[in-house]
Amino acid sequence: MIKKIRTTPRREASLSRDRIVEASIELLDRNGEAGLTFRALSERLATGPGALYGHIANKDDLLIAACDAIVARTMSECAIGATPQATLRAMALGMFDTIVAHPWVGSALTRALGQLPIVRLLERTGQQVGALGVPEDEQWAAVSALLSYILGVGGQNAVNGQLARARDIDRSTFLEGLSTTWSQLDPQTYPFTRRVAGRLRSHDDRADFLAGFDFILRGIERSSS
Amino acid sequence: MIKKIRTTPRREASLSRDRIVEASIELLDRNGEAGLTFRALSERLATGPGALYGHIANKDDLLIAACDAIVARTMSECAIGATPQATLRAMALGMFDTIVAHPWVGSALTRALGQLPIVRLLERTGQQVGALGVPEDEQWAAVSALLSYILGVGGQNAVNGQLARARDIDRSTFLEGLSTTWSQLDPQTYPFTRRVAGRLRSHDDRADFLAGFDFILRGIERSSS
DNA sequence: ACCTGAACACCGTTCAAGT
DNA sequence: ACCTGAACACCGTTCAAGT
Numbered sequence: 001m002i003k004k005i006r007t008t009p010r011r012e013a014s015l016s017r018d019r020i021v022e023a024s025i026e027l028l029d030r031n032g033e034a035g036l037t038f039r040a041l042s043e044r045l046a047t048g049p050g051a052l053y054g055h056i057a058n059k060d061d062l063l064i065a066a067c068d069a070i071v072a073r074t075m076s077e078c079a080i081g082a083t084p085q086a087t088l089r090a091m092a093l094g095m096f097d098t099i100v101a102h103p104w105v106g107s108a109l110t111r112a113l114g115q116l117p118i119v120r121l122l123e124r125t126g127q128q129v130g131a132l133g134v135p136e137d138e139q140w141a142a143v144s145a146l147l148s149y150i151l152g153v154g155g156q157n158a159v160n161g162q163l164a165r166a167r168d169i170d171r172s173t174f175l176e177g178l179s180t181t182w183s184q185l186d187p188q189t190y191p192f193t194r195r196v197a198g199r200l201r202s203h204d205d206r207a208d209f210l211a212g213f214d215f216i217l218r219g220i221e222r223s224s225s
Numbered sequence: 226m227i228k229k230i231r232t233t234p235r236r237e238a239s240l241s242r243d244r245i246v247e248a249s250i251e252l253l254d255r256n257g258e259a260g261l262t263f264r265a266l267s268e269r270l271a272t273g274p275g276a277l278y279g280h281i282a283n284k285d286d287l288l289i290a291a292c293d294a295i296v297a298r299t300m301s302e303c304a305i306g307a308t309p310q311a312t313l314r315a316m317a318l319g320m321f322d323t324i325v326a327h328p329w330v331g332s333a334l335t336r337a338l339g340q341l342p343i344v345r346l347l348e349r350t351g352q353q354v355g356a357l358g359v360p361e362d363e364q365w366a367a368v369s370a371l372l373s374y375i376l377g378v379g380g381q382n383a384v385n386g387q388l389a390r391a392r393d394i395d396r397s398t399f400l401e402g403l404s405t406t407w408s409q410l411d412p413q414t415y416p417f418t419r420r421v422a423g424r425l426r427s428h429d430d431r432a433d434f435l436a437g438f439d440f441i442l443r444g445i446e447r448s449s450s
Numbered sequence: 451a452c453c454t455g456a457a458c459a460c461c462g463t464t465c466a467a468g469t
Numbered sequence: 470a471c472c473t474g475a476a477c478a479c480c481g482t483t484c485a486a487g488t
Contacts, residue, residue, distance in 0.1 A: 014452095015453080037481090039479095042454095048454040048456095050454065050455070051452080051455095053482075053483080054453080113381060114407075119415065122418055126418065140433070143421075148374055148437060149373055151377045151381065152378070152379075152380065153373045154377075155380050159338045160338060178339045190348050191348075191352070192347070192351030192352050192355065196365055208365070208366055212366065214448075215366075215367070215370050215441050215444030215448065216370075218447050219439070219444035219447070223439075240472080262461075263461085263462060263463080264460090264461085264462095267473095267474095272472070274473090275464070275473065275474070275475095276473070279472080283462080
């Protein structure tokens with residue numbers, strides 16, 4: 001007896017939350033936040049848009065789940081340093097780099113208030129701040145400052161990346177344009193902005209990020225000693 | 226001769242960018258980011274959705290313009306202090322309060338990279354950091370740290386506010402829920418989060434914000450002295 | 451029990467037609 | 470020159486019907 005030949009390709013596996021999240025990440029990485037669509041997603045998974053609602057609550061839920069998968073990976077990969085400061089810096093840089101690689105993670109994080117991806121960051125930050133010797137009743141302030149900063153820069157980098165994709169401008173031409181716009185501002189009301197306009201093109205986001213993180217660390221150390 | 230009686234109400238004024246922005250702010254304040262719709266907006270202005278495109282480029286442009294109107298007002302209202310530190314703190318608190326009052330401003334700001342509302346913040350911050358005595362080549366790092374922090378907290382507060390509106394939960398019941406969720410996490414992997422869960426309900430966002438801002442200020446002072 | 455996909459109630463944006 | 474508003478090309482989400 002001859003084996004029956006399939007006319008439609010076999011589905012890789014049955015639909016599951018994990019497969020949906022994995023496919024979402026691919027779509028988000030390829031086309032940014034606009035690339036995640038229930039129609040595109042269901043096509044990729046060879047099903048109908050309605051089927052997805054059996055495994056996820058809605059689009060927000062899906063985006064946060066995708067974000068959490070990426071954050072969990074970053075947390076497990078970034079190094080534990082010799083000192084709490086080093087561990088915190090490694091985590092911060094790890095997040096910076098993943099947001100550069102997956103800009104949509106930056107905007108997803110800002111919308112995940114209190115949810116799992118944020119809790120992962122909160123926990124690691126909290127443990128290291130404790131190890132730093134900050135008294136218990138000052139730990140929350142320190143942790144929320146560090147986290148707010150990471151999320152703030154992350155959000156900026158997200159725009160950076162999505163803007164770069166939207167118009168398919170490369171980063172340096174965008175900065176070039178911003179630099180000329182800023183240098184044409186009124187010198188009376190915008191002296192500082194005009195002054196930094198020139199240096200905009202050559203600056204290093206990653207170094208600036210780390211410098212800012214170190215300001216906060218130093219401020220924390222100073223206040224608890 | 227009898228005056229002709231109008232059958233439709235007279236338009237207040239002809240369509241203009243300012244009137245559109247003003248109406249947008251009212252819609253955003255009333256119903257959040259979801260409330261700003263070209264249909265709702267054109268109805269409010271007694272015109273068709275297409276007419277708006279004569280005065281604004283697209284929805285993003287409109288949102289940033291509305292955001293800038295609010296930020297400009299805040300900048301002009303917040304006090305100039307006796308010291309650069311005091312002025313910076315007043316500006317930061319002014320932004321915090323306006324974002325609490327207009328949560329959509331928080332998310333609009335994050336998407337306004339390099340645009341007018343950001344430039345207003347950048348300029349004032351830069352001038353005060355200069356007055357603080359930070360050497361020229363370290364000013365950019367200090368300014369971008371302070372700004373990233375403000376934008377980071379602003380983004381969080383925006384979610385806070387929009388989340389409160391979406392489900393019409395009040396803030397304390399939301400924190401209550403988060404507090405119980407966090408306190409049920411695995412004690413082995415989430416000791417810090419569990420520990421702070423209890424204090425979540427009673428904490429003061431505004432005080433935390435200021436404490437974090439002061440960490441950065443202290444870090445800046447320390448590194449440049 | 452789970453999937454399917456047409457249908458619903460929306461969006462932002464465009465553009466021929468009007469004034 | 471400017472406004473009008475139907476039309477276009479999409480969304481997220483639902484739900485009767487299928488298997």
